[in-house]
Amino acid sequence: MSKITFSRGxxxxxxNKLARECRIEVLPLPPVMYVSMAQHLGAPAKPIxxxxxxxxxxxxxxxxxxxISAFVHSPVSGTVxxxxxxxxxAGNPVMHVEIAVEGDVWMDxxxxxxxxxxxLPEDRDAVLAKIKECGxxxxxxxxxxxxxxxxxxxxxxxxxxxxNGTECEPFLTSDYRIMVERPREILVxxxxxxxxxxxxxCVIGIEENKPEAIAIMKKAIKELGYEKRMKVxxxxxxxxxxxxxxxxxxxMRRQVRSGGLPIDVGAVVQNAGTALAVYEAVQKNKPLVxxxxxxxxKSLPESRQHNYLFRIGMPLSYIIEQAGGAPEGAVKxxxxxxxxxxxxxxxxxxxxxxxxxxxxxxxxxxxxxSASSCIRCGRCADACPMGLEPFLLNRLAKVSDMDGxxxxxxxxxxxxxxxxxxxxxxxxxxxxxxxAKGQVLGIIRARAAAKKQ
Amino acid sequence: xxxxxxxxxxxxxxxxxxxxWSELLVLAVGITSCVLLEWAITKWMLRKPxxxxxxxxxxxxxxxxxNVPSSTPWxxxxxxxxxxxxxxxxxxGGIGQNIFNPAITARVFLLVSFPRQLTDWSVSQGFIHATxxxxxxxxxxxxxxxxxxxxxxxxxxxxxxxxxxxxxSAGEISAALLLLGFIYLLIRKVVKPWIPLSxxxxxxxxxxxxxxxxxxxxxxxxxxxxxxxxxxxAFFMATDYVTSPMxxxxxxxxxxxxxxxxxxxxxxxxxxxxxxFAILIMNCFVPLFNRxxxxxxxxxx
Numbered sequence: 102m103s104k105i106t107f108s109r110g111x112x113x114x115x116x117n118k119l120a121r122e123c124r125i126e127v128l129p130l131p132p133v134m135y136v137s138m139a140q141h142l143g144a145p146a147k148p149i150x151x152x153x154x155x156x157x158x159x160x161x162x163x164x165x166x167x168x169i170s171a172f173v174h175s176p177v178s179g180t181v182x183x184x185x186x187x188x189x190x191a192g193n194p195v196m197h198v199e200i201a202v203e204g205d206v207w208m209d210x211x212x213x214x215x216x217x218x219x220x221l222p223e224d225r226d227a228v229l230a231k232i233k234e235c236g237x238x239x240x241x242x243x244x245x246x247x248x249x250x251x252x253x254x255x256x257x258x259x260x261x262x263x264x265n266g267t268e269c270e271p272f273l274t275s276d277y278r279i280m281v282e283r284p285r286e287i288l289v290x291x292x293x294x295x296x297x298x299x300x301x302x303c304v305i306g307i308e309e310n311k312p313e314a315i316a317i318m319k320k321a322i323k324e325l326g327y328e329k330r331m332k333v334x335x336x337x338x339x340x341x342x343x344x345x346x347x348x349x350x351x352x353m354r355r356q357v358r359s360g361g362l363p364i365d366v367g368a369v370v371q372n373a374g375t376a377l378a379v380y381e382a383v384q385k386n387k388p389l390v391x392x393x394x395x396x397x398x399k400s401l402p403e404s405r406q407h408n409y410l411f412r413i414g415m416p417l418s419y420i421i422e423q424a425g426g427a428p429e430g431a432v433k434x435x436x437x438x439x440x441x442x443x444x445x446x447x448x449x450x451x452x453x454x455x456x457x458x459x460x461x462x463x464x465x466x467x468x469x470x471s472a473s474s475c476i477r478c479g480r481c482a483d484a485c486p487m488g489l490e491p492f493l494l495n496r497l498a499k500v501s502d503m504d505g506x507x508x509x510x511x512x513x514x515x516x517x518x519x520x521x522x523x524x525x526x527x528x529x530x531x532x533x534x535x536x537a538k539g540q541v542l543g544i545i546r547a548r549a550a551a552k553k554q
Numbered sequence: 555x556x557x558x559x560x561x562x563x564x565x566x567x568x569x570x571x572x573x574x575w576s577e578l579l580v581l582a583v584g585i586t587s588c589v590l591l592e593w594a595i596t597k598w599m600l601r602k603p604x605x606x607x608x609x610x611x612x613x614x615x616x617x618x619x620x621n622v623p624s625s626t627p628w629x630x631x632x633x634x635x636x637x638x639x640x641x642x643x644x645x646x647g648g649i650g651q652n653i654f655n656p657a658i659t660a661r662v663f664l665l666v667s668f669p670r671q672l673t674d675w676s677v678s679q680g681f682i683h684a685t686x687x688x689x690x691x692x693x694x695x696x697x698x699x700x701x702x703x704x705x706x707x708x709x710x711x712x713x714x715x716x717x718x719x720x721x722x723s724a725g726e727i728s729a730a731l732l733l734l735g736f737i738y739l740l741i742r743k744v745v746k747p748w749i750p751l752s753x754x755x756x757x758x759x760x761x762x763x764x765x766x767x768x769x770x771x772x773x774x775x776x777x778x779x780x781x782x783x784x785x786x787x788a789f790f791m792a793t794d795y796v797t798s799p800m801x802x803x804x805x806x807x808x809x810x811x812x813x814x815x816x817x818x819x820x821x822x823x824x825x826x827x828x829x830x831f832a833i834l835i836m837n838c839f840v841p842l843f844n845r846x847x848x849x850x851x852x853x854x855x
Contacts, residue, residue, distance in 0.1 A: 109850075109852060110852075346852065346853065350852075356852055356853045357853050358853045358854070358855075359851070359852075359853045359854050361853065473605070473608065473649075474605075474648065474649050474650035474651065475650050476610075476649055476650045476795045476796050477650065477795045477796055477800055478795045479795070479800050482800065482849055486852065487851060487852040487853075488849055488850055488851035488852045488854075489851060490800065490848060490849065492800070493800075493844075509848070510851055510854065513851065513852070513853070513854075
């Protein structure tokens with residue numbers, strides 16, 4: 102089978118999938134959980150519980166704070182202790198609901214069994230409502246509310262639903278594990294979304310470094326009789342293949358215009374984890390209160406690599422403790438992959454819907470080498486999947502040339518880090534560009550707001 | 555930069571073998587003086603960490619050595635190093651900041667300051683015996699002086715193997731070894747082929763046109779590609795990251811410019827060879843090209 106990939110840029114970091122053979126383990130419950138109100142893209146959710154309330158697992162504890170927002174559910178049963186700001190993993194205060202765990206009582210009507218439910222519901226609106234009520238958000242990183250993405254604006258139709266099973270970030274194995282262990286649930290979830298989108302074609306994109314996942318997903322498609330509905334696309338191993346625009350480019354050979362949305366080219370991309378969450382929501386009535394997270398790192402021995410099924414809201418420190426504490430030699434803890442993950446400055450922070458990994462980095466992988474002068478070799482421009490010129494953006498950022506930055510499309514940057522990764526002079530390109538991008542986006546937003554008035 | 559040194563090595567080694575001790579002296583003086591000078595400037599004038607570890611001073615030194623005759627007196631090579639490193643490179647702010655290719659700036663400076671020494675093609679006894687053509691004047695020199703008639707008089711083309719032993723500056727000794735080095739750089743993905751291809755293509759097209767118009771006056775494409783510094787310049791000097799355009803389109807226009815200018819100098823100029831001048835002139839346009847031409851962005855037509 103021919104392998105496909107996106108048309109420009111990209112790098113090939115070692116994939117380091119150290120935890121790939123580790124089966125998903127269920128973590129026991131901690132005494133206290135902290136559920137963030139801002140664990141999705143868009144407006145934070147508004148809490149509807151007060152201290153002293155008893156809540157069950159799966160019960161709504163916060164409602165959407167806007168059109169682009171999501172419901173939040175209690176992941177455990179217990180008593181609400183507080184509704185107050187608490188530091189997230191970067192140390193910023195965010196509203197959290199603190200719940201003291203008592204037993205494990207779930208809301209009525211939630212099916213916690215393993216029985217596969219393949220009968221697809223007919224009513225599109227009911228399915229969309231269910232996905233919304235269950236607080237499903239994209240689990241590939243951006244945590245965009247799924248029901249919004251599945252309801253294209255009038256005049257736009259979906260031609261292709263792409264299930265993102267690329268997991269192109271090194272080290273991460275949570276999507277791989279669910280594809281290997283729960284392939285049929287993912288495919289039923291994909292079929293549900295496919296029906297909601299009006300029966301467009303559906304492609305499951307998996308990178309070639311996961312041959313088992315490719316084989317298992319292909320087999321599951323046959324078992325479910327989905328051959329006519331969907332197919333697996335084998336992608337070359339190349340970072341950032343899992344970037345939404347890159348994946349659409351790879352699968353459909355279409356480029357989403359700058360500032361445009363995937364639906365403009367007829368594409369809807371959903372992560373494999375999201376497909377599983379949609380399955381659980383629609384077929385099992387289970388809200389998004391669990392997810393899978395990888396605990397990994399080169400400094401961990403093989404026996405201490407893990408893939409955990411965690412309840413969303415478990416403190417990171419609790420998971421670290423359950424996994425045997427920080428290993429010797431680890432100097433940095435990252436939430437997410439090594440390329441785009443965020444450094445954890447506050448290990449007491451709670452997990453959120455989008456948590457995908459706890460990655461320990463050792464000194465060799467963390468140390469920044471001292472930067473030398475740019476010799477304009479152009480490797481960053483070759484590596485940029487968006488076709489930008491990072492060397493130029495970096496220079497414009499240094500002199501705060503906002504017009505120049507905008508003219509050279511700094512706002513198109515997807516912050517994948519390929520430029521920084523490829524720079525032989527070790528210049529912190531992305532660090533500088535990210536700050537400049539924030540400023541330029543601010544200017545663009547202010548201009549749009551001024552126009553409206 | 556280490557890859558560039560490796561790529562240049564075969565041609566320079568052959569040069570040392572053929573030209574003997576005199577070339578070895580030029581080589582040693584050229585590289586040592588460039589590296590020492592950069593070290594001294596960073597230490598005592600700029601008071602910054604030394605940058606000689608990036609090997610770019612060594613590359614500049616080697617390119618300078620390959621761009622002058624093996625008979626060049628050592629003190630002229632030292633002056634060349636001062637111009638290359640001191641003026642063309644460090645006074646602009648060091649690596650990455652210079653507008654003009656340091657080795658070529660130095661060569662052109664030496665050529666106009668010491669024209670006699672820089673066109674003295676007499677050769678000393680080498681370590682190996684080379685067959686022919688490395689006698690006195692270069693083919694380009696002969697053509698520059700006496701035109702096509704003079705070339706024919708010395709037995710061109712029958713007596714000249716074009717891929718080896720061309721004569722001239724040390725680095726121009728073997729087209730085949732320069733090509734080998736360039737292929738190495740391509741395989742290692744150090745350089746892209748567009749700039750050299752556009753220079754070589756332009757030289758080919760321009761000299762073909764002139765040759766067909768009047769073969770009795772104008773030299774042909776094979777002669778122009780294999781003599782003088784076209785290959786050395788196209789492969790190793792026009793491709794210098796710092797002084798060449800970033801974009802592919804910019805690079806192609808830059809290469810065409812170099813090709814046209816060097817052919818005009820060869821056919822109509824008072825110097826027999828124009829590669830260095832052509833590259834220096836086109837170096838001036840690089841900031842403009844970088845402003846005008848950008849690579850294609852994703853999702854922007």
